[in-house]
Amino acid sequence: MSKTVKDAIETIPTDEINSISLSLVRSEILTKVIEYCKKHNSAQMSDVDLMDWDVEFANVHYTTLFDLVLSANYMNINCLLDLVCGKIADMIKGKTPGEIAKLFDIKDVSTYEEDN
Amino acid sequence: MENLPVEVIGNILSHLESARDVVIASSTCKKWREAWRCHLHTLSFNSCDWPIYHELSSNSLEILITQTIFQTKALRCLTISMDDVHEFSAASVIAWLMYTRDTLRRLHFYVRTPPMFNIIEKCGRQKLEVLALGRNFITRVEPSYQKFPCLKSLSLSFVSISELDLCLLLSACPRLETLSMVSPVIASSDLQTSMEISSSSLKEFSVESFGLDKFVLEADLLEHLHLKDCTFEVFELIGKGTLKVLKVDDVSVIHLDIGENADNLEFVDISNFTIMWPKFYHMISKASKLRRLRLWGVVFEDDDEVVDLETISVCFPQLSHLSLSYDLRDGVLNYGLQGLSLLVNVAVLELGWTSINDLFATWVAGLLERCPNLTKLIIYGFVSEVKIHEECQILAKFTEFIIELGRKYMHVKIEFEYE
Secondary structure, three states, X not given: XXXXXXXXXXXXXXXXXXXXXXXXXXHHHHHHHHHHHHHHHHOOOOHHHHHHHHHHHOOOOHHHHHHHHHXXXXXXXXXXXXXXXXXXXXXXXXXXXXHHXXXXXXXXXXXXXXXX | OOOOOHHHHHHHXXXXXXXXXXXXXHOOOHHHHHHHHHOOOEEEEEOOOXXXXXXXXXXXXXXXXXXXXXXXXXOOEEEEEOOOOOEOOHHXXXXXXXXXXXXXXXXXXXXXXXOOOOHHHHOOOOOOOEEEEEOOEEOOOOOOOOOOOOOOEEEEEOOEEOHHHHHHHHHOOOOOOEEEEEOOEEOOOOOOOEXXXXXXXXXXXXXXXXXXXXXXXXXXXXXXXXXXXXXXXXXXXXXXXXXXXXXXXXXXEEEEEOOOOOOOOOEEEEEOOEEOHHHHHXXXXXXXXXXXXXXXXXXXXXXXXXXXXXXXXXXXXXXXXXXXXXXXXXXXHHHHOOOOOOOOOOOEEEEEOOOOOHHHHHHHHHHHHHOOOOOEEEEEEOOOOOOOHHHHHHHHHHHHHXXXXXXXXXXXXXXXXXX
16 A cells, blocks of 8 residues: 555565665554554455545544655655545635644744735 | 644645645644645545636636646546636646656546547547536547456546547447436537447446437446436446446336346336336346335326235345335235235335335335344435425324334334435
């Protein structure tokens, strides 16, 4: 499911593989990513149940969401990336820029005129 | 948030889709502005998203859309969908299509355009994978230089096109897998009574709200065929036996011919249709791999015809999901339930009534007996607004009966859906 891992497996000769370096991913987040991949690979749940499971999975604090996005981006797992980006987009929808900045604790808020 | 790369922000903004939401969110900070300008891949102008779209004139909308699109760089997916009131000028549409031509993969365009504007000519053809048009005109197709080498999905809603141009268009799409037509307007000089189209790559075909005397589809790889709200005298599929899913909903067709294509059928869904059972059965009888059969709101042409479970269990041994809803008469119970063979693989049973009577309960019981490995039973009922006393009594009796059945078949999960 992870293109990064798949590419690593394909490029490193098999007798040299001991570990694949995923230095940018914290262990708690990696656990969640593995949980996601296992669930989606198991094919035990129906599509509808899997969608419900995804909604629950993505129902976490935004800092965890950001970590998941970074990991999914780094590990190149497109379906997880879509799920988490979609969830963050839902949080943004309908809010003013000020509200978004406050929600995500964005410090570098500059006005439109400053850039143009 | 500071750690997120700008491309990822672009991805997040793309999930917002609606142009208004994206523009508002992008003004949050400098990084987000850069994300929206350089890394946004999906943008949508849909009259459902923002009520103000209705109030703007077509001209103002064109300016708004132009200004917005021209601030982006790498759009891959563009949706423009306005209501019937608006019509966009050729110049604006051409500008948008030319601007996005190098990167656009998916285009959904549901807005009226002038009759002489041939939108196909202006689409960036090289990369386009999904093209959905609505309320436009395709006035001429030149397959020699208008090819869509990557197009996988084509959808035409209320689009005016001649039969010849449709055939030419299909031949210009060598990788087309899905074709969907809703209320096509077949432009022709004479009264068009028949049509024949073919595609060697097509896997899914659906047509809705259409009527002709004769429609012939030649598609050797076809797996899904959906007909909805159509009127044909003859509908013929010429293929190589790859059909997996057949869905017919609210269709009037005298002669439905899927040829020798039934062998791989997995799902047959027929609703709101008048069936001549022997003929229909003959059509699907070779579908030994059938997993799902749904006959919903069907009427049998001959009063004596019934769906008999014996035939179903013998011909479709792999059936796992059976859905039946039609008028029950005494004959149905006696003849339909006779026989001893069991539907061993049926795990889900859906049974429906439109007007409840005592026969229904007996029918449910009879079916439950024949499905030893059932895990789920769903009862679909229609409850009329004005309930006369007799109906209430029947419903009450039915409820008691189901409770008894539930006790007898404890392993079956019973659900109800009433409307």
